[in-house]
Amino acid sequence: MHKSERLFQLVNILKGRRLAITAKQLAERFEVSERTIYRDIESLQDSGVPIQGEAGIGYIIDDHPLPPMMFNVDELTALLLGSKMVSAWTDPTLSGHAKAAIEKIEAVLPAHLKQQSDHSPYLVSSFNHGKKQQDFSESLRNAIETCVSVELQYCDVNGTPSNRVIEPLGLVYWGGKWTLIAFCLLRQDYREFRLDRMQHLTITNIHFVKHQEKNLDHYLALIRAKYAKQCD
Structure with a gap:
């Protein structure tokens, strides 16, 4: 501990x-x-x-x-904002935990901090995060945590459908849209799949193993290197 x-x-x-x-x-x-x-x-x-x-x-x-959990005003503001984002933008299970956390934090806030919280300048919108995307998010989160492959029906930016078997590695929120980072068995490389373009997914019982050159940190390192090279 x-x-x-x-x-x-x-x-x-x-x-x-x-x-x-x-x-x-x-x-x-x-x-x-x-x-x-x-x-x-x-x-x-x-x-x-x-x-x-x-x-x-x-x-x-x-x-x-x-003092509520020994946090100062700015720390509590950050925690409440983050919890509201999780509540609005993730799957139903995480959203429920976030709402419970918000209730616990607000329950111990002194009156003057409650007033500041009620008049926060930040608004977290839940638009464009429908039930279908939330269900996909929860299924994918569980698949990532248990390292199992997923069969995915997907439409690209041109509306072209495809069927893929992927190994999900992480969910990234770029702002406005959630993206799944996965290793595509068809392309034998990393691929990005937007949740709002997913048509259907099936969680398989096939487990995969992450390694040094197949994990979310490795993917992010490649992206950083790519953009660093473009900026040179």
């Missing part, structure tokens, strides 16, 4: 208790040393978390409103 995650969970544990909990109990819970817990407590106190107590007695958070 990373330190940031441990600190976050530590705050939640202390907030949820009526009686103090000792460093030994916390150390056993997080499977770390008591010395680590003492350092964590000190870090949280230095950052403004009102933790009361001392070594050998135990710790508890005073009945005092905490």
Whole structure:
């Protein structure tokens, strides 16, 4: 567990208790040393978390409103904007998680921050992201995560249909449209497929393996090199 995650969970544990909990109990819970817990407590106190107590007695958070998740105004604005983008532009499952995150963030916002959030200058539109694209997005996301091939019926920019078997590697939002980056078995090379031009897709049970020259990072490196060369 990373330190940031441990600190976050530590705050939640202390907030949820009526009686103090000792460093030994916390150390056993997080499977770390008591010395680590003492350092964590000190870090949280230095950052403004009102933790009361001392070594050998135990710790508890005073009945005092905490800064929401210890983020400042700009950080919360960025998180809310990002969550709204995910809610509007991705598949139904991720969208649901994003909406839940927005509700949790807004639930702990102080009044003055809620007012700022309500009057944010940013508007996230969900136009051009219909149910068909959202369903494709969810199926492709699952295929990417499990490394399974996809049979795809696709129309190019000229409306010419084609059937492909592809190995999906990543979904990229270029602005306005989602694009699937995949390795095309027909062309034996990377290809880009816009979700709004997909007609039908079938998830197969054929697994593929990513390697040094077949993955999303490799594709992006090739794109960067291509544009760098054009700019020379």
